[in-house]
Amino acid sequence: MPAAPPAVSTRSLTVAVIGNPNTGKSTIFTALTGMHSLIGNYPGVTVEKKIGNFRHQQQDVRLVDLPGTYSLSPRSLDEMVSVEVLLGRQAEVGRIDAVVCIADASNLERNLYLVSQVLDLGLPTVLVLNMWDVAQSRGITIDVEKLSQTLGIPVVPCEAHRHRQIDAVKDAVLSVAGKNGVESPRVFPAAFYDEGKQLGSQLRDWGEPDVPFYVTERLLLDVGGQIESTFAARFSTRLTEVLAAARERLKASGFRVPAAEAKARYAWSRQVLTGIMVVPQQQQVTASDHLDRWLTHKVWGLTVFVLIMFVVFQSISTLAAPVMQLCEMGQQIAGDWVSSLMSPGPFRSLLVDGVIAGVGGILVFLPQICFLFFFIALLEDCGYMARAAFLMDKLMTKVGLSGKSFVPLMSSFACAIPGIMATRTIENRRDRMVTILVAPLMSCSARFPVYTLMIAAFFPDIAWAGGWITLRGVLIFVMTFFGAFVAIPVAWLLKKTMFRGETPPFVMELPSYKWPSAHIVLLRVYESARAFVIRAGTLIFATSILIWAASYFPGDHTELNRLQEQVDEAKVSLNTEISEKAELEKQKSTLSQKGSAPELTEIDQKLAAIESKLEPLETLITTKNAMSEHLLETSYLGRFGKTIEPAVKPLGWDWRIGVGVLASFPAREVIVSTLGTIYSLGGDVDEADSGLQNALRESKWPDNRPVYSIPVAISIMVFFALCAQCVSTLMVIRRETNSWGWPLFTFTYMTVLAYIGAFLAYRLFAFLL
Amino acid sequence: MLVVPLEMMTTGEQGRIHALDGSPEFVVRLQEMGLREGVPVQMVRAGSPCILSVNDQRLSLRFEDSTTVLVELLKCTR
Numbered sequence: 001m002p003a004a005p006p007a008v009s010t011r012s013l014t015v016a017v018i019g020n021p022n023t024g025k026s027t028i029f030t031a032l033t034g035m036h037s038l039i040g041n042y043p044g045v046t047v048e049k050k051i052g053n054f055r056h057q058q059q060d061v062r063l064v065d066l067p068g069t070y071s072l073s074p075r076s077l078d079e080m081v082s083v084e085v086l087l088g089r090q091a092e093v094g095r096i097d098a099v100v101c102i103a104d105a106s107n108l109e110r111n112l113y114l115v116s117q118v119l120d121l122g123l124p125t126v127l128v129l130n131m132w133d134v135a136q137s138r139g140i141t142i143d144v145e146k147l148s149q150t151l152g153i154p155v156v157p158c159e160a161h162r163h164r165q166i167d168a169v170k171d172a173v174l175s176v177a178g179k180n181g182v183e184s185p186r187v188f189p190a191a192f193y194d195e196g197k198q199l200g201s202q203l204r205d206w207g208e209p210d211v212p213f214y215v216t217e218r219l220l221l222d223v224g225g226q227i228e229s230t231f232a233a234r235f236s237t238r239l240t241e242v243l244a245a246a247r248e249r250l251k252a253s254g255f256r257v258p259a260a261e262a263k264a265r266y267a268w269s270r271q272v273l274t275g276i277m278v279v280p281q282q283q284q285v286t287a288s289d290h291l292d293r294w295l296t297h298k299v300w301g302l303t304v305f306v307l308i309m310f311v312v313f314q315s316i317s318t319l320a321a322p323v324m325q326l327c328e329m330g331q332q333i334a335g336d337w338v339s340s341l342m343s344p345g346p347f348r349s350l351l352v353d354g355v356i357a358g359v360g361g362i363l364v365f366l367p368q369i370c371f372l373f374f375f376i377a378l379l380e381d382c383g384y385m386a387r388a389a390f391l392m393d394k395l396m397t398k399v400g401l402s403g404k405s406f407v408p409l410m411s412s413f414a415c416a417i418p419g420i421m422a423t424r425t426i427e428n429r430r431d432r433m434v435t436i437l438v439a440p441l442m443s444c445s446a447r448f449p450v451y452t453l454m455i456a457a458f459f460p461d462i463a464w465a466g467g468w469i470t471l472r473g474v475l476i477f478v479m480t481f482f483g484a485f486v487a488i489p490v491a492w493l494l495k496k497t498m499f500r501g502e503t504p505p506f507v508m509e510l511p512s513y514k515w516p517s518a519h520i521v522l523l524r525v526y527e528s529a530r531a532f533v534i535r536a537g538t539l540i541f542a543t544s545i546l547i548w549a550a551s552y553f554p555g556d557h558t559e560l561n562r563l564q565e566q567v568d569e570a571k572v573s574l575n576t577e578i579s580e581k582a583e584l585e586k587q588k589s590t591l592s593q594k595g596s597a598p599e600l601t602e603i604d605q606k607l608a609a610i611e612s613k614l615e616p617l618e619t620l621i622t623t624k625n626a627m628s629e630h631l632l633e634t635s636y637l638g639r640f641g642k643t644i645e646p647a648v649k650p651l652g653w654d655w656r657i658g659v660g661v662l663a664s665f666p667a668r669e670v671i672v673s674t675l676g677t678i679y680s681l682g683g684d685v686d687e688a689d690s691g692l693q694n695a696l697r698e699s700k701w702p703d704n705r706p707v708y709s710i711p712v713a714i715s716i717m718v719f720f721a722l723c724a725q726c727v728s729t730l731m732v733i734r735r736e737t738n739s740w741g742w743p744l745f746t747f748t749y750m751t752v753l754a755y756i757g758a759f760l761a762y763r764l765f766a767f768l769l
Numbered sequence: 770m771l772v773v774p775l776e777m778m779t780t781g782e783q784g785r786i787h788a789l790d791g792s793p794e795f796v797v798r799l800q801e802m803g804l805r806e807g808v809p810v811q812m813v814r815a816g817s818p819c820i821l822s823v824n825d826q827r828l829s830l831r832f833e834d835s836t837t838v839l840v841e842l843l844k845c846t847r
Binding site for chain 2: 070071073075106107109113138140223259261262263266279288289292298386389390393397402403427502503506507509510
């Protein structure tokens with residue numbers, strides 16, 4: 001029997017996690033809570049709300065992850081969220097029972113700056129010294145016991161990436177949670193605290209009964225900060241005058257706001273660490289520095305950068321291809337299986353042509369999305385992304401932006417939505433706006449299906465250098481950077497016209513390189529794969545059904561269904577011949593490579609014999625196809641498509657592509673599912689070979705010319721590279737800019753750009769080829 | 770003791786931050802990130818932007834005319 005169990009609170013405890021960027025905060029968060037966390041948004045701001053749970057010693061704990069920050073002095077509504085959560089004023093989170101503050105043990109002096117601000121909140125706090133191994137390898141020694149005594153809070157050294165000491169962190173959290181808070185350290189002169197008290201009672205007189213000490217402190221320290229703006233809305237100039245007078249008095253006593261805060265906090269930090277932390281005098285040249293000598297070099301760094309990007313996109317196209325083929329096979333099997341279970345009719349058509357051809361057509365791209373996010377997460381987690389931003393700063397200043405814009409733009413290569421949300425790290429408003437407006441030009445993962453489909457269908461599979469470089473890989477690479485290339489003049493133009501102003505200064509931390517954590521990387525892949533599947537299951541599913549309905553009705557399908565039944569029956573009865581034919585064709589293709597003539601003629605004779613037996617079936621299929629083609633053309637969608645055909649003809653498109661593009665307004669990848677449905681319904685697809693790629697290759701104009709040629713494929717790809725066909729992105733732009741004008745502007749300029757680009761590309765390649 | 774703007778440090782040179790001058794908001798941000806008066810620094814890669822070693826961290830910086838960081842040069846280790 002165990003000894004008396006610790007006092008267990010029956011309700012779940014709420015614990016906030018905060019820390020500087022690059023301290024391994026998210027590694028600790030996932031180590032504590034495991035894979036499952038709830039991700040959402042706080043209302044009205046762009047801050048990600050991440051909540052996880054764990055159970056330790058029979059106690060449920062809810063963990064709230066706050067965004068990484070160097071300080072708790074809110075300058076914007078986004079930064080304000082962390083403060084509101086910590087003060088227990090965020091309705092969706094509720095009261096905070098404890099704070100876990102994550103610090104980098106190898107850079108403790110700076111990290112204590114944030115710690116001292118957290119302590120001013122007066123909440124029960126645990127300090128976690130992460131990256132303990134890094135600190136030790138640098139010869140830094142920290143007396144944990146003594147540090148804990150000095151600060152009056154539990155201090156836990158931790159190596160989260162090795163899962164070491166995670167239980168100790170949990171123990172420490174339970175030991176403080178819900179107990180009395182810490183006493184704030186007196187880092188400022190007494191005059192400051194007197195002013196704080198006075199301000200508090202002033203606010204009480206104005207009808208604000210409980211203003212926490214932390215709020216009065218921030219009001220005094222942050223000139224024009226977010227808390228002041230929030231309060232100013234309520235008290236107008238009264239507050240501004242009181243604050244100005246208080247700051248003036250502090251200045252007279254030798255405490256200059258805002259410069260004095262950093263001085264006082266760092267002085268406190270140094271005093272705390274005296275006798276507790278010993279850092280070797282000599283600044284060491286680390287392995288990271290050796291790597292940086294190459295990776296941040298003007299010439300070698302850029303060369304490596306381009307090489308890395310090339311390898312990433314090359315391997316996405318080569319690694320994902322076999323998995324994709326498996327998925328396509330699965331899709332085909334599912335379609336055949338459903339067809340064999342049901343007799344032809346609207347419901348079977350809905351399932352096979354709408355759901356399986358539509359949604360299934362998009363799901364086959366899941367492997368590629370996974371690989372793309374895998375590489376981006378890998379580059380981010382090992383610390384390379386910050387170097388890329390450093391390298392790109394020079395280039396970015398040429399168009400009037402800074403390296404800060406690089407990371408949001410780089411993540412837009414996965415998806416513009418997190419990319420646009422990441423622009424909140426850009427302090428300068430003009431830079432942020434320009435970055436938001438060009439971010440959707442970066443080639444996001446939704447364009448991948450379009451590029452892959454077009455490239456796989458119309459470009460030969462040529463390989464060079466022993467299979468390491470393929471034509472298709474090169475084309476994917478070129479298409480991926482095409483949008484970014486166009487973004488350069490667009491950004492430059494925006495900076496010159498609508499957002500004129502100085503280039504802002506640039507400061508960014510370059511974290512030490514580290515081995516990427518498999519857990520973090522896989523988690524990112526899992527989360528994005530989930531989001532992709534959910535999107536396919538909701539938005540794309542709904543659009544697919546709509547497209548199916550519009551292209552199925554109002555035609556009378558009874559005659560077609562009768563033909564379809566006959567085809568199905570004929571196929572069953574001629575089953576042996578069909579498989580024999582396939583076998584013979586296989587033999588023929590292997591023989592024709594070897595070039596043995598007599599055997600070939602023999603096979604040709606056998607084939608001819610079988611084909612004559614199969615002829616009635618072929619005629620039946622041709623009649624059926626002609627009928628479904630007619631039904632499709634007279635459907636709502638077909639009529640609409642014919643009406644708009646003149647508008648898309650200059651781009652080399654037929655009405656099907658035109659409809660596909662219009663239908664893909666909610667999301668770019670819908671074009672693939674729409675084409676899947678259209679061709680599946682149109683009956684252009686031979687039943688034995690239902691691949692969309694073949695359908696595209698065999699699609700014909702009424703005069704029998706093929707619809708798709710390389711110029712048309714390029715025209716479609718260019719259009720999708722430049723267009724703004726993504727409702728979610730436009731909604732995020734609206735939320736970030738707080739206006740409908742900017743998403744409208746983005747949509748207009750990108751659509752015009754896409755149309756002109758597609759037109760020029762079509763003409764140019766039609767002329768060249 | 771030679772005091773120069775940070776931009777003038779060459780790769781490998783060491784010094785100590787003497788003063789930060791510029792818009793208060795940006796100066797506070799620099800201080801929060803660890804770049805503050807009295808801190809020893811070493812230029813890891815000169816240029817614009819440069820890479821600066823501050824304590825045990827590496828910061829990437831580019832200054833515009835509005836901000837000046839003055840450094841007392843300690844010694845040259847080139």
